[in-house]
Amino acid sequence: MYSLEKALSIYTNKELFEEIHEAKKAFINLLENISNRMDPNDLRKAHTAHKGMKISKGNELEHCPYQVLDLIRDFDPESGLNIRLLHWWGKGMFLFILVGKDFFKREDLHLIVKEKHLSGFFISAASSPFSYRQLVEDYELKKIPMTESLSDYSTLGRFQLIKQIPYGVDFLGTEEILFLELNRILFALHDNERN
Numbered sequence: 001m002y003s004l005e006k007a008l009s010i011y012t013n014k015e016l017f018e019e020i021h022e023a024k025k026a027f028i029n030l031l032e033n034i035s036n037r038m039d040p041n042d043l044r045k046a047h048t049a050h051k052g053m054k055i056s057k058g059n060e061l062e063h064c065p066y067q068v069l070d071l072i073r074d075f076d077p078e079s080g081l082n083i084r085l086l087h088w089w090g091k092g093m094f095l096f097i098l099v100g101k102d103f104f105k106r107e108d109l110h111l112i113v114k115e116k117h118l119s120g121f122f123i124s125a126a127s128s129p130f131s132y133r134q135l136v137e138d139y140e141l142k143k144i145p146m147t148e149s150l151s152d153y154s155t156l157g158r159f160q161l162i163k164q165i166p167y168g169v170d171f172l173g174t175e176e177i178l179f180l181e182l183n184r185i186l187f188a189l190h191d192n193e194r195n
Helices: 004-011 014-037 040-046 106-115 132-141 150-156 171-190
Strands: 053-061 064-074 081-088 092-100 158-165
Touching: 014 053, 014 064, 014 081, 014 171, 040 064, 040 171, 081 132, 081 171, 092 132, 092 171, 132 158, 158 171
Parallel strands: none
Antiparallel strands: 053 064, 064 081, 081 092, 092 158
16 A cells, blocks of 8 residues: 555655656647647648647556647548657657558558658557557567558558657757658658549
8 A cells, every 4th residue: 555655755745746847848848849840731731631730638648647749630430540649658759640441542551651661660450549558568569560461450440550759869859850750751641642
């Protein structure tokens, strides 16, 4: 059982909470900087029905704080597309590409993955696109490579790709890593011809 003495050592540590607040604020600022640099025309080229960008945050994802940047924001399981950056305290930074089952013809998705070089991404076989614990654990343990046939995962009704992103040496470096990665994804999606 958790003791009151141990709890009080945290409850009364004002400096700890101020540090946590500043760390959250710093990462939200980083996400705001990235979203301000993103070109809305690039979102439109990737998906005409995009709903822009949104930053979210919370304190209780498996007991840890998190910050999220969503690009495109169409979660329709049939025709949707979303690109999500998840910064999950204690776990790291992850990029997710969620693709509705009819967004691409299967051969187009194969081309984007293989020829547009979405390197470092792996297929998620998680039962829900929002089960982050399972997504990250599967990613860390299984890492199903993109060379696998995507049709093997069509029973999920959607495809989700996941990649862990390393931190840079500072916030500016981290921002640049994320900005370039997000633009690389959007560029890979730009010129795809869909029915």
